[in-house]
Amino acid sequence: MLEKDIERILVTEQEIKDICKRLGKQITEDYKHVDKPILLGLLKGCVPFMSDLAKEIDLKIEIEYMDVSSYHGNITSSGDVKIRKDMNTSVAGRDILIAEDIVDTGKTIDTIIKLLKHRGAKSVEVVTLLDKPEGRIIPFEPKYVGVTIPKAFVLGYGLDYDELYRNLPYVGILKQEIYKK
């Protein structure tokens, strides 16, 4: 049903599994001496990735979420990053690892990193499934990247078009005619 709307698959289910294993292992190694790091997911896009990644991190971590949006269902960023729901814990003195589905213009991550540092976080790093460096407006390099992708509008595995397709188990490109409907 959903697959008929997809032009092509960019990152397969198996590739996503392998990415989560690789990044989970790396994060476990890098954070093994850190006291209870916080894995902070930016809703809604982070959900499938954060869930699969967290299972590959073999450490005591806390899990938090913030609901942040700038695309508001469109295919281009409004540039206006809104916090719809804040996290529940104080970040002062804490080590934060932000989990993202994608870093594109960099506006979302830039806004949130500045906010967390302003609140006194000890360290802030980013793990993202997808990195789209060609989309960058604000220079930023995530510490942990699943895969670098070209400048195309992608969806699935958390990423939406008009709030739909988040439940695809892979990342793909939507057929042109779907946008025009």
Ligand code: PRP
């Ligand atoms: C998407 C995605 C990232 C952000 C990346 O969120 O989940 O948070 O855009 O884009 P940027 O680098 O250009 O800022 P969106 O605003 O679509 O909200 P959602 O996660 O609820 O879909």
